[in-house]
Amino acid sequence: xxxxxxxxxxxxxxxxxxxxxxxxxxxxxxxxxxxxxxxxxxxxxxxxxxxxxxxxxxxxxxxxxxxxxxxxxxxxxxxxxxxxxxxxxxxxxxxxxxxxxxxxxxxxxxxxxxxxxxxxxxxxxxxxxxxxxxxxxxxxxxxxxxxxxxxxxxxxxxxxxxxxxxxxxxxxxxxxxxxxxxxxxxxxxxxxxxxxxxxxxxxxxxxxxxxxxxxxxxxxxxxxxxxxxxxxxxxxxx
Numbered sequence: 001x002x003x004x005x006x007x008x009x010x011x012x013x014x015x016x017x018x019x020x021x022x023x024x025x026x027x028x029x030x031x032x033x034x035x036x037x038x039x040x041x042x043x044x045x046x047x048x049x050x051x052x053x054x055x056x057x058x059x060x061x062x063x064x065x066x067x068x069x070x071x072x073x074x075x076x077x078x079x080x081x082x083x084x085x086x087x088x089x090x091x092x093x094x095x096x097x098x099x100x101x102x103x104x105x106x107x108x109x110x111x112x113x114x115x116x117x118x119x120x121x122x123x124x125x126x127x128x129x130x131x132x133x134x135x136x137x138x139x140x141x142x143x144x145x146x147x148x149x150x151x152x153x154x155x156x157x158x159x160x161x162x163x164x165x166x167x168x169x170x171x172x173x174x175x176x177x178x179x180x181x182x183x184x185x186x187x188x189x190x191x192x193x194x195x196x197x198x199x200x201x202x203x204x205x206x207x208x209x210x211x212x213x214x215x216x217x218x219x220x221x222x223x224x225x226x227x228x229x230x231x232x233x234x235x236x237x238x
Contacts, residue, residue, distance in 0.1 A: 007127055008073070012114075016123035026054065027071045035064040059099065069111075076100075077134070078128065088185050090128035092146065094166075100132055103140030103158065110146045133168065 003017045009199065010125070034048045048063060053069035057078035066086050068074060073090035077098035084104040088094055092110035115123040128147035130134030132138075136150055139158030171181035179187055206220040 008093065010092060010126060010128050012124060012126045014123050015125045023070055025145065030071065031067060034066060037063075037064075042140070054093075056080070063104075073110075082106075083140070091125070092129040094130045094132075095136035096132045099135045100138075101136075102138045105141045105143070107143045108136055109143065113145050163224060 003013060003015075003019045004023060006034065007011045007015065007020065007095055015023060030052045030116050030132045034045060034052070037045050038050070039045075045062075049056060049060070052068070053074045053076060054072045055075040057076060057080065059187045060076065060080040060082075062080075062082040063084045063086075065084065066082065068088040068090055070090050070122055073092065074094045074096075076096045076120055077100065079099045080096060081101045082100060083106070086104075086106055086108075088104055088108045089111050090108075094108055094110060103236065110127045110130055111125055112127070114120040114122075130144055130146065131149040132144075133150055133152035135153045136156070137154075138144070138150075139160070141159045142156050143160075144150070144156075144162045148162050148165060150162065150166045151170065153169045155171045155175035156162060156166070156177065157171065159175070160171060160173055161178040164176075165175070166172055166179065167182065169183050170179045172178065173180055181187065
């Protein structure tokens with residue numbers, strides 16, 4: 001198994017090798033050539049994209065600038081739109097279904113570097129695939145991390161960071177991304193309210209105010225009872 005095969009298989013490996021370096025440089029040249037072409041030269045741009053990607057379907061639009069690491073690990077279905085500054089780090093396979101729209105400044109990152117500094121500095125890394133289903137819309141400035149699968153008919157809200165699998169027919173928002181709607185039904189998200197936060201001081205004051213009101217009412221009742229008793233005692237003496 002060579003270095004590229006180890007990388008695609010999701011194994012930890014030392015990634016600074018001639019084989020991986022040559023593949024990266026080949027892709028960098030194609031990406032540079034793509035990004036320097038104006039939109040009017042559509043046929044030339046399409047030809048480069050077909051050379052770059054492992055597979056791409058019918059009727060696609062990719063706005064420049066576009067960035068990827070290898071290209072051949074990317075498989076895209078029909079009717080695809082990738083908006084400006086789409087970045088795909090495809091050390092592992094990235095599979096995208098039909099009718100997928102990706103907003104600007106989105107990152108699909110299959111690679112993770114070692115957390116231990118000495119290992120990270122030595123180029124130790126591992127990659128896991130990303131899979132995006134059909135009819136998916138990914139909002140701008142979203143990051144999809146390694147190993148994630150996004151189900152069909154799903155919407156990822158702008159600015160989300162998706163770190164785990166998303167079922168079909170969902171809406172996801174936030175950092176980290178959380179499902180807020182599934183099958184068009186909102187899901188309970190009590191812990192996601194970042195505005196109406198609990199105020200323990202206010203809650204204590206409310207309790208004290210309630211207890212004080214009860215004490216005031218009790219005092220008034222006692223004063224009333226005292227007046228009644230006083231009136232009764234005076235009548236008895238007469």
